[in-house]
Amino acid sequence: MWKFCGTAIICVLIGYLPGAVVAEEVSREQIKGLDEKVQEIKSEALGIAAALSGLEEKLLYPSNTQLSLFVALAEGDNFRLDSVEIRINGKVVANHLYTFKELEALRQGGVQRLHTANVRTGEHDLQVTMIGKSPGGSEYRDTADFTIEKGVGPKLVELVLAGPDVNTKSISKKDW
Structure with a gap:
């Protein structure tokens, strides 16, 4: 029984191994695209933070005071x-x-x-x-x-x- 279970587990792992290799290759191809998206999000977040800082200053220190x-x-x-x-x-x-x-x-x-x-x-x-x-x-x-x-x-x-x-x-x- 244990021999059958061990063989079944090995077959299942071998069956998933090619899928893992393909997934790894796909992720390598997409890394550059993901890096570009991360940089875009980062620059947008910095722009939003600068705008919020300006608004905060206007609210905290109105020009008339x-x-x-x-x-x-x-x-x-x-x-x-x-x-x-x-x-x-x-x-x-x-x-x-x-x-x-x-x-x-x-x-x-x-x-x-x-x-x-x-x-x-x-x-x-x-x-x-x-x-x-x-x-x-x-x-x-x-x-x-x-x-x-x-x-x-x-x-x-x-x-x-x-x-x-x-x-x-x-x-x-x-x-x-």
Whole structure:
């Protein structure tokens, strides 16, 4: 009886073996097509994610209440920025420690969006504190206070930071 069962099992396996080989060959031929479809789906998913991110930002920060703060370094300054703290109406809203790559990007003229928030129209107090090192290696810290007038549309503010060797104010504000 066991001999018959063993023989039957072997016959069944041999019968399925050619089908498995054909299935393997078909899947090899279709791999390229499947890879292309996967890449298409991936790019569509990335496009949808970008669109959703834009919609989310519009919903979270409507243009009539939006305040965005950007940071840049003064042109030609060798000041090494370590950190920036921003307060709006006395509340800390942003605190950032700079990496080497971020500092290099700022030195090459880059601008960093540091904070986006919803604020009511009217006047708001803005306090900016920066900490860094002068080219000589001494620690440098400065704080500046500003008043922001928020109107109906979005408010974009650039904060330009400079070290102690520059003849201008170390922290200045530009409205965009």
